[in-house]
Amino acid sequence: MRREPRIIEVRQNVLKRNDLLARELRREFREAGVGVVSLVSSPGSGKTALLERTLTLLQPRFRVAALVGDLATENDAARLARSKAPVKQIITGTVCHLDAEMVRKALDGWKLADFELLFIENVGNLVCPASYDLGEDMRVVLMSVTEGEDKPLKYPTIFHGADLAVITKADLAAAVEFDWDAATRNIQAVRPGLPILRVSAKTGEGMDAWLEKLAGLR
């Protein structure tokens, strides 16, 4: 008896389980009439600050809720809860990204039809979250002016998979001599046509355009 290697053709996406679950979530979101927005960025880009202000400003008009992912602590959920919107923390332990399964579990006990807009704040990480579809309608990548204009070139994959880029901490732009043209050029290089907004959660600059985008998902 001789054992020889033989090649069997198989076509399987490695992330098929996540992709199928994300597709299922997307269908449930649509049926419940809830628009879903996910936020990705490096740690400290201002996701939570933007989200806190966004939840507060949207509350009178829309029923909103948020899931927030972190490796540890419930600090972000506590900050977001100040907006009075329903908020749940997803603690990932050592996992560096959210996946569709974590989102599904976190939604347990919530009735989707109670919300019009749901935000999912991913773990602060510009690499790993790029691979995982969460069933969202719009994926927003944030970069702050303090991170430098070349962020998109360093992390092209996450920008490539986004539907909108938001440049945050616009109030600090002058202090760090942020070059808006270079940032725009770099974003357009890795993802031609990606819409870009500039905002400051602190001063409120650009918040109207951002809120309008969100309202458009409804």
Place this chain on the structure above:
Amino acid sequence: MHELSIAMNIVEIAEEEAKQRGVEVSAVYLKLGPLSGVVKDALISAYEMAVCGTSLEGSRLVVEEVPVVVFCPRCREKRSPRSFQWLCCPECDTPAPEVVQGAELQITALEVKDET
């Protein structure tokens, strides 16, 4: 570094396929694009850890890296951009957002030990 979770997914899928076909796997062939967000070397190291204690222990992960290919809206042709950080046509410099290849993270084949 999510390569370990990815490697565990690969092992799970390969084990399932092997079980269905009643075969023993000696290598898993994978197609990997730069826009998948997964790093080849990290994935291979992670694979070695992920197979431990599974029916795939001792098997290899063979990674074929595929380049990014975009569709140039002006030339109406598939083109390979000079870099995946600059998605424009290398011939006419037109921005080309439509990616036709480069995000692959796909198992394409299994090498199995055959009894003849």
